[in-house]
Amino acid sequence: MQKRPTLKDVAAYSQVSIISASRALRGLENVSPELRAKVEAAADALGYSRNPIAGSLRGQSSDLVVVLVPAMTNNVFPAVVDGIYAGLSQTGLGVVLGLTGYGIESEERVLRNMLAWSPAGLVLSGSEHTDDTEAMLAEFDGPIVEVMDIDGETERSQVGLSHLEAGRMMADHFLKCGYRRIGYIGAWGEQPLRSRKRRISFEEELRRNGVELVGRFIHPDPSSVSVGAESFDRLIEEHSDLEAIFFANDDLALGAMSNALDRGLSIPDDMAFAGFNGLDVCDVVRPHLTTIVTPRFEVGCLAGKIIADTFRTGENKGPQQRRELALELRQGGTTRLRNA
Amino acid sequence: MQKRPTLKDVAAYSQVSIISASRALRGLENVSPELRAKVEAAADALGYSRNPIAGSLRGQSSDLVVVLVPAMTNNVFPAVVDGIYAGLSQTGLGVVLGLTGYGIESEERVLRNMLAWSPAGLVLSGSEHTDDTEAMLAEFDGPIVEVMDIDGETERSQVGLSHLEAGRMMADHFLKCGYRRIGYIGAWGEQPLRSRKRRISFEEELRRNGVELVGRFIHPDPSSVSVGAESFDRLIEEHSDLEAIFFANDDLALGAMSNALDRGLSIPDDMAFAGFNGLDVCDVVRPHLTTIVTPRFEVGCLAGKIIADTFRTGENKGPQQRRELALELRQGGTTRLRNA
DNA sequence: CATGCGTATGACAACGTTGTCAACTGATGA
DNA sequence: TCATCAGTTGACAACGTTGTCATACGCATG
Numbered sequence: 259m260q261k262r263p264t265l266k267d268v269a270a271y272s273q274v275s276i277i278s279a280s281r282a283l284r285g286l287e288n289v290s291p292e293l294r295a296k297v298e299a300a301a302d303a304l305g306y307s308r309n310p311i312a313g314s315l316r317g318q319s320s321d322l323v324v325v326l327v328p329a330m331t332n333n334v335f336p337a338v339v340d341g342i343y344a345g346l347s348q349t350g351l352g353v354v355l356g357l358t359g360y361g362i363e364s365e366e367r368v369l370r371n372m373l374a375w376s377p378a379g380l381v382l383s384g385s386e387h388t389d390d391t392e393a394m395l396a397e398f399d400g401p402i403v404e405v406m407d408i409d410g411e412t413e414r415s416q417v418g419l420s421h422l423e424a425g426r427m428m429a430d431h432f433l434k435c436g437y438r439r440i441g442y443i444g445a446w447g448e449q450p451l452r453s454r455k456r457r458i459s460f461e462e463e464l465r466r467n468g469v470e471l472v473g474r475f476i477h478p479d480p481s482s483v484s485v486g487a488e489s490f491d492r493l494i495e496e497h498s499d500l501e502a503i504f505f506a507n508d509d510l511a512l513g514a515m516s517n518a519l520d521r522g523l524s525i526p527d528d529m530a531f532a533g534f535n536g537l538d539v540c541d542v543v544r545p546h547l548t549t550i551v552t553p554r555f556e557v558g559c560l561a562g563k564i565i566a567d568t569f570r571t572g573e574n575k576g577p578q579q580r581r582e583l584a585l586e587l588r589q590g591g592t593t594r595l596r597n598a
Numbered sequence: 599m600q601k602r603p604t605l606k607d608v609a610a611y612s613q614v615s616i617i618s619a620s621r622a623l624r625g626l627e628n629v630s631p632e633l634r635a636k637v638e639a640a641a642d643a644l645g646y647s648r649n650p651i652a653g654s655l656r657g658q659s660s661d662l663v664v665v666l667v668p669a670m671t672n673n674v675f676p677a678v679v680d681g682i683y684a685g686l687s688q689t690g691l692g693v694v695l696g697l698t699g700y701g702i703e704s705e706e707r708v709l710r711n712m713l714a715w716s717p718a719g720l721v722l723s724g725s726e727h728t729d730d731t732e733a734m735l736a737e738f739d740g741p742i743v744e745v746m747d748i749d750g751e752t753e754r755s756q757v758g759l760s761h762l763e764a765g766r767m768m769a770d771h772f773l774k775c776g777y778r779r780i781g782y783i784g785a786w787g788e789q790p791l792r793s794r795k796r797r798i799s800f801e802e803e804l805r806r807n808g809v810e811l812v813g814r815f816i817h818p819d820p821s822s823v824s825v826g827a828e829s830f831d832r833l834i835e836e837h838s839d840l841e842a843i844f845f846a847n848d849d850l851a852l853g854a855m856s857n858a859l860d861r862g863l864s865i866p867d868d869m870a871f872a873g874f875n876g877l878d879v880c881d882v883v884r885p886h887l888t889t890i891v892t893p894r895f896e897v898g899c900l901a902g903k904i905i906a907d908t909f910r911t912g913e914n915k916g917p918q919q920r921r922e923l924a925l926e927l928r929q930g931g932t933t934r935l936r937n938a
Numbered sequence: 939c940a941t942g943c944g945t946a947t948g949a950c951a952a953c954g955t956t957g958t959c960a961a962c963t964g965a966t967g968a
Numbered sequence: 969t970c971a972t973c974a975g976t977t978g979a980c981a982a983c984g985t986t987g988t989c990a991t992a993c994g995c996a997t998g
Contacts, residue, residue, distance in 0.1 A: 276955085332676075336672075350711075357680065512879060513882065617986075628945060629947090630947090656953050657953085949990080956981100966972080967973100968971080
């Protein structure tokens, strides 16, 4: 296995100095066309490709973008990550993925590790962080984008949606349908704090309209279909007379729906269901699940573009940007105007 | 923003040479306990953390594991990636994720880029590659694990399942149920070649038992619920008298099921359905979707462990390993013994 | 006491790239 | 003719870490 050719080899082959080869290949100014052509031919002939590690060591930052998300098996972040890739395409930036497993302490630990790579940019999920994380972010000299949540106060860029708005949206929908005895089901101790925001604004909007949430159950385990089914049991145990339930996400809602159907409940007449995310499968179940569609791919895409633009223009942090993407309430058959 | 402390700072603080500090922190031998304690205290006091970029430049390889998968929004690889993280935990190895978008040419391009980072290990999906990719892999001096597919001939490590076996498994199930007029639906031009293997062994097993596949439709677009629904239309157009359809994956099957229910078909009496992957939502639809459950998380986990072990022992390539994980056919209500 | 050996520590160079500064070229204008 | 300048090109050092070799020391052996 022969070593990969370096700039030195290219320089020797084209009979110029190393630094000239470097400049020529980077497309800097003050390089004569002849020299550039010569170097490019040499690089081509030798199959040279830049060693980003060496470049990163010399420069202040690498060509890597660190992306921190809770986990991949959650129906939210895969699309975001795909979006980030799309937004970052053609930039030569690589993506280092860090899984933080929810929990801001874990996020802090992972971030500390990742920062050692002097990334060119940072994508975080959510806007709740530990004090130490905040300190590291303040010190970080590059673009930072927080995705999926724009409700927090921060000086960093944000791309996402308003979870407060989402909660209100569904509350209004429930009220419009005429539901009064309403419950809520969440999971993972509301670890992704975004879900808590939705619940709280959901509850507040109900209350503002004279309706008090009858009951809620927050499962300690991560969201999943089966956790949804189990949570449904628990909530119904105490509140068998609920008219409608809002879930922290579609997975929970689908699991609960399945459970309800098994019990012989009629949906939405006996009980109404609504989720959050707008997964494809919402339209596969009968009746279709009412949900709020989130623009996950677009969020990632925009975040990637912000990082890419900042990188391209050579700025450090770049301007702070705040992009709120629209939500859409997609009404399926699991909610309906009562007594219609 | 003060610079991050380096080994030099630690050495100065603890009044030893840089190299001694390096050795002490790396836990090498030939370091006196006193010196080690002194250095560790200094590192602690200064908040030192190793710069992996510099280390990678000096050494032959970085602490990064490159993971190449087609995409994240596909219900297969998110779990694999989570598994890889789990298998890699506590090793200090980071994950650089490369999305190849299916297509082995694109994989080659992404791999070429990624190799510039001198990764400590490689995780690829599938075992079909271009010749140039094969050459790069042969030259790569570290552990390589191919995940999800163990049917190919290769000298690299493989962790996955037999798609040939999966195809046979479902064919046998269909035959046992008594289905004779059988169809197949795939997507993305069978780009993830794994699906083609399943189909072919499915067809062969049928044929071996005297049953010829009546018709198949391969949609050009990537798998999704809606592509499944549309493909169902197309297949039924030509073959309205099918008794059962095997799908390349659950998404397609769920979409088609939804379509069939809309048409008023009774499942499985009018038509039987079966998917592949074993997604949670298979148990949410009515009837539950018959599918083959794949151990996606476990595959990733094992792959991560193989890389981690090789890294820990300081070997280069490590021994070739081949781990075939078991499949489970989970029968739902979408297939049933005919005329029972 | 001389020798040899093993342990502990340090000096130096090297990994490949790039920012800074210096040097060279030829052309312009005084 | 000489100073000036823009346009090119190059030498050097530096990024932070670590492998290799050298050195210093203590101890056991002859």
